[in-house]
Amino acid sequence: MELRVLKYFLTVAQEESFSRAAEKLHLSQPTLSRQLKDLEHEFGKQLLIREPRRILLTEDGQLLRRRTEEILSLVDKTTNELLRSEEVSGDIRIGAGESIHFAQIMKVAQRLRQKHPGLRFHIITGDGRTTMTRLDRGIIDFGFVYGKLDPAKYKELPLPVHDRWVLLMRKEDELAQKDVIQAKDLWQSPLLLSRQTLSNSTHGDEMRNWLERPLEQLNIVGSYTLIYNASLMVKEGMGYALSLDGLINTEGTSLCTRPLVPAIFANPSIAWKKNQIFSKGSKAFLAALQENATT
CATH class of the missing domain: 3.40.190.10 (Periplasmic binding protein-like II)
Known part of the structure; x- marks a missing residue:
């Protein structure tokens, strides 16, 4: 498995076309196709699905694409570090x-x-x-x-x-009438939690302690990794999102936040x-x- 061939494979995966990839790589299409056939033979797995108008990746091909992106990124990083090691x-x-x-x-x-x-x-x-x-x-x-x-x-x-935790909600929601949010206010409410809150050994530990209830006893309707998309779920009325303060600008929108009490912070x-x-x-x-x- 050569870095050169991995670059060929990644370019085909990105372009979804042998002809466009060959043009970008300054190769003939038969040469490119043969190189990737040899790569599939080397692994003993089909990596590409060759449709008439489009090239798709098999499940193994998707794995190789992810690993290839990581490998080539590390190669570029190492090259830059070595070339610039004196400055x-x-x-x-x-x-x-x-x-x-x-x-x-x-x-x-x-x-x-x-x-x-x-x-x-x-x-x-x-x-x-x-x-x-x-x-x-x-x-x-x-x-x-x-x-x-x-x-x-x-x-x-x-x-x-430190970052303070707040509850993100619509201004028309019942809990928006409160100045602060206590744990008991959320025991029956539909909740959107970050993936870290649902995980062990993260700031989710503090949040789960604050909630005073095991997660399985709560009404968790969804999860998120980044709060912007969660805010769209909140806007549609899917639930309340627990978030770090200041990440969503609610001014002039249909959303608002309320602080949790007792206050909890993420460091x-x-x-x-x-x-x-x-x-x-x-x-x-x-x-x-x-x-x-x-x-």
């Missing part, structure tokens, strides 16, 4: 969920770029579980995450900020793999974050 430059990839406090991380990034213009920052959005998976696979350098981390696997820099941190080998750029960024966290 503070290159790519820094950060996985992050939604938080108004992520702006503080970007302020640090911009100040560092003013000193080292060769740095490039790439933000890959996802919930905590997705971010940690990307961190484990080396796709990102740092994760902006919440909840407990395994100290045997990760190091972390706690950030001097973010910057995480990285314990044995991570950093580029000079990543080292400089971490040092800047550490300095900012103590000032």
